[in-house]
Amino acid sequence: MKSASKAPTWSWNLTRRAETLTSVGVLRWRSAWSPFRQTGLCVGKSYVYSAGVTILAAFPRANRYLTEDAVLLVHERQIEHQIQLNEPIKAALQKVRAQLSLLETARDLELEGFRELVQESRISVEELYDRASTNYYLSAAEALKVGIVARILR
Structure with a gap:
């Protein structure tokens, strides 16, 4: 009797190139893997800017790691x-009205991503939103x- 196959473990390595990925890609990745009830690991290296932070937020805090030289940049969508x-x-x-709807949808997606990023952390979504308005840089x-990541890799 064959055993049931398991979904592979996924790992994302965030670098500058991750900035080109979008929230939509993260949501598609999530929905594709949710039936397996598994999650990957996310390792942020050096620069985790913009969309890289969006990808980081898609993972549970326990599965987020940064290298010790990593810097996060959280900012508002522009x-x-x-x-x-x-x-x-x-x-x-x-x-x-169409443009207003576009802006409201973008704001809602932004807030959803901020909520995911600060979930289980010691920073509120309001504080993150305030800091993001002036480009919030965080070292590893x-x-x-503040509890955004589980561990620093050395």
């Missing part, structure tokens, strides 16, 4: 967009102290 209105009022209102030691 958008650069101009809306040109040169149409009837009804069409202009629809265009503005600081991240360990």
Whole structure:
């Protein structure tokens, strides 16, 4: 009788290249592996900026590790967009509502990621959100102290 196969263990190694990954990729990874009820390990090396922090937040705190030289950068999402209105009022209102919906959805996704990052830590989501507005840099030691990661690898 064959034994049931287990899902492989996954490990993400976060470097500068991780900045190109998006929240959507993390959510797809999660939903693909949730039936197996397994989780991977995440090791942040050197620079864990922007989307790298989003990926780190997708893992439970107990499975997050940083190398001792790692630095995290937590910041608010940014958008650069101009809306040109040169149409009837009804069409202009629809265009503005669509952009507002986009901004509200981005804010909600950002807050969800911040909640995941600070879950089981000693920093509140409100404090993280305040600090993120001015680019919050954390050393590996600081991240360990506030409870964002489980351990520093030496």
